[in-house]
Amino acid sequence: MKKKRIASKILGALSVLTLTFLWAPVILIIVYSFSNSKYGSSWEGFTFKWYLKLFTNEQVRDALMRSLIIAGVTVVVSTLIGTITAYGLYKLNFRGKQFLRTSILLPIVFPSVVTGSALLVFFTRLIHIPLGFPSIIIAHIVFCSPLAVFIILGRMQRFDWSWEEAALDLGATPFRTFMRVTGPQLMPAIMASAMLIFPWSFDDFVITYFVAGVGSTTLPIYVFSQLRFGSTPVINTIGTLFVAVTMLGILLVYLVQKKTKTSG
């Protein structure tokens, strides 16, 4: 009985500790983003001025736009590639399919440092892709598409393929079948992968840092470069916005999943 109480106390303390380390930094950043202190690390009264400063800061605006464009293009291309690849991997039978299916997930488990440096060498030494937008977007598609394949393939495994046969039987060509039946049925999975890929691409630092080159600063890289000059209040506001956007994304995924669950 007593032993049990001690065990549960230890567990409780561990939980508190974990949650503290998980949430305290984030909460502090959010709180200090509204603080009047110019070092952004103590509370000296409430203010919105850092947010105003943030939105008038041209560097931040450029970096944000760049990040949004990159994430936008990455989402569209990755989900497209992901859908087609998953469909091919599920429907076609060819030699080396299993190998391809496994290897396609490698970018997810590979350390970002490896992927990043490998891509940098590949772009600069071998195929001479200019560093900047093109290299960043390609790099993001490389590590985001597998996620889409993964999610959409998972949906396909629970898919009733007799729908597809029924559509073909009712006179729809394979293309029309995909547009009218298979595609709409995969839509929740496609949307879910888009909502996961967006923050992945938007937040990515390591791989982007490798392949960005000079002058294509994305928002995470900008934040990192600013931190080297010490913690500034503007960083706090960016952090707060990041958290807000990511939470919104997670909320959307949750809502979509809930909706697809209730509609069967």
Place this chain on the structure above:
Amino acid sequence: MKVPDKGVTKTDSGICLEVRDVVKRFGKLTAVDHVNLQIRDGEIFSFLGPSGCGKSTLLRVVAGLENQDQGDVLISGQNVNELPPYKRDCNTVFQNHALFPHMTVAENIGFGLVERRLSKSEIKKKVADKIELVTLGGMEDRRPDQLSGGQRQRVALARALILEPAVLLLDEPLAALDRKLRKEMQIELKRIQREVGTTFLNVTHDQKEALSVSDRIGIMNEGAFLQIGTPDEIYEKPGSIFVASFMGATNIFSGKVVSQKGGNIELETSEGLKIFAPEPGNSSRDPIVGVSIHPELIRLEPETSEESSSDPTSQTTFHGKINEVFYQGDFSEFTVALKEADMLLTVHLTRGKGYRLLLPEGQDVIVCWDCGSNNILRG
């Protein structure tokens, strides 16, 4: 090409669907083994057989969902071997209905018409017609998951019929329904078929269903047809041991012919029983391997001391003891252990005819039936 706005296809030959020497293999397994078949315009034809006999595969070959390894499929006289499913003049009602879950009842039914690029008003009119045909009025805007099993069934049927195919293929569509609903749907299916006149090709493993809905039945086993005929032919004159036992003629005496006289043949079973049966009219090449007798054609009488010896060429008579009684409601099933041989006979007595006879388990009985009822089996 599927041609819209065409009624029931009438070819000169009256043959709606022809299958010529079709073979379909899956790896080492031969699912369909050199099958030949002709289905006439406007009939309900059932493929009947145990699961795994190749009946669904043959249906899928006709639909174009599987490609045969050998042989030809002709729909309305046209060879469709090279045509994909979306160009064949046949439509399928799938076993699990395969309704599109993101579409309403009306959208599901109109699916094929959209592919044919009919105008919205035409589609609306035709869908309304079909909804009336399958009595689903008021359900137009529901989604499949808001329907009962029987209603889904009707939607699947309407969706396939709306394209007015030369042949409607039904892949065990009633299998998933409960017994009462299945009975209702059988009646519905027959009514709808008589109304639209389309040729129906129905796949089923349910003997009762096949007997009650079909104009003709093809019994399949191991990828081939063993017997094709009308329901009464299949039930009353099964030609082989497999067909007899599959159609419920559970009493089978296997043996060989020992003599032939006066329009009768005499058969000696492996247990040494002698059974007379009417000489078969048509002489088949296959040898006679036995006779079958349906449980409902056998009479049961309590054994009495004064035994009337009857002519064995007109009455088949054996002595036995009631082994077990299974009450079924409308009839009772008795298993009788024969005294002449180590064999169990199944006997059905319906209510009304001799049913009130007190026949407890262990009772000594005489089993007898007309020799004319003995059905000859070949192998």
